[in-house]
Amino acid sequence: MSTDVVKPILQARDLVKRYGRVTALDHADFDLMPNEILGVIGDNGAGKSSLIKVLAGAVIPDSGEVLMDGKPVHFRSPLDAREAGIETVYQDLALAPALSIADNMFLGRETRKGGAMGKWFRLLDRSGMQKRAREQLSALGLLTIQNIKQPVETLSGGQRQGVAVARAAAFGSKVIILDEPTAALGVKESRRVLELMLDVKKRGLPIILISHNMPHVFEVADRIHIHRLGRRIAVIDPKDYSMADAVAIMTGAMPPPPMADEMAAA
């Protein structure tokens, strides 16, 4: 592999996380390369949620370290991770249904008008935020959404997912994590979201895709990280393996291939 030239943008080494007697992460490693879509698959309870939560700052590991651009980082909260440039789109979307698309995209990061009105009266720059929200959505080909001021609850599931991804793409400067982005969507809407992921990748942002949907993972992922029993047991190239192989490795029915990356990184 080309790890000598291209350094991973986000890494985790030797992560351990225990909940009482349950070991969710058992010396798990993780590597995300720049400008790739990395699929993360694993059986239920394999620890992939814990892994993602550590990367997103939602869970603090018992031991092990997370590195961004080769430098150790310590996330105490999701806000820390976000400030470091990692945006997460949660499975339940984390959008406020009654607020407008523009309000949701800038929720928690509103921009104020310049001058005295913004400084002293905290006046929001609503037109500016709406303009930027519209730009962001059209950049991702999402302008079928008719009105930036309409409440999110009037959107379809795919459109909501689109807003959530657009928000992540607008603010994520380094990495975007998508947790089961197509789980609640219909066939057509899933297609739209997958296409959206490729668009985001084209703009140079790497994506971590957690999904149970093998066809979706195999369709868009450049590499697939397979998690089993709390650790990474394999990273495969979807061109070299079939979905059945991936499931077999994931469930332990097939011995994992040797880890070229890990040896190179170690």
Added chain:
Amino acid sequence: MNTTNETRGPAEFEKVLPGSEDAVVFEEDRATVLRRVHHFLHAYPTAVPFIVLLFTIGVFSAIVGDRFFAPFNLSLVLQQVTIIGTLGIAQTLIILTAGIDLSVGAIMILSSIVMGRLAVVSGVPVGIAFPLGLATGMACGYLNGLLVTRLKLPPFIVTLGTWSIFGALVLFYSKSQSLRQQEVEAVASFLQWTGNAIPIGAARLTFGSIVMLLLAALVWYMLNRTAFGRHIYAIGDDPDAARLAGINTSRTLIAVYVIAGLICAIGGWILIGRIGAISPNSGFNANLDSITAVVIGGTSLFGGRGSIVGTLIGALIVGVFRSGLALAGLDALWQEFAVGVLIIVAVASDQWIRRISL
């Protein structure tokens, strides 16, 4: 790697339609009249109380005639709803966060007693007693906010408890005694200022009403034009989403309760102006009346939806109903009856409007 994207990319039929910028591709064509109405009301929820207000004014004008529409009567309605409207503004803030505040009336009375007794009985200059009264309201709100966020108790329980506590403090500090109008006027006429009025023809616009309207304007600005206001809506709408978006929900909630406490304290000031005297027994029904105004004004008890304008209109509807029914010569019990019906109709229509699905 990039070459494979073309073959693995999503199907061509999913591509965005050409020329679909600002597209109007929503399936609006099969909207029936009812759906249009529903859609309109969902987009503009304040329209419902507004229509109801115009309708009730129309009906009572027809029944009672000129007496109802007389400027004097209308200004009287405004005076009557000033206190409920002020508490309603505070209540709206709390209900928007999916909470409820049963202690608003008690905070109002406690604040008025504090500012009044400090000035009149303890001889503290009004310039100090008045801010201390406002601070009392804020402290009460802060206590509510702390209990809601730190102990994670339901706001209903917290404020049910603090309602009793503040009520008991009112009786303790006032020794269950009222301060007469003349006593207040002698040393602290500033506290009665809200009862003074500007005559506009036959109508009388009290400073209390003006203070309420200014408060409403300020809170409207806060809710709609500042990030803090958007956060209040977001917290009531979906607290998890708000937290994940990076909003400090506890801090925001405490701030909301403190602001509500301050508004209630200003309500206490308006209360002194309205009755002239300072009494521990006035305005105890104000709790439920404020909730009535908020609910009739179209604010959802489930949080995240509603407006200050709606609450003011809701308070006016109640005022207009009471005044109209009284002028029509009906017994006071029918006023209560009508208000009860109004509440149920208001919440039922809110439920209907909230059911979206285009």
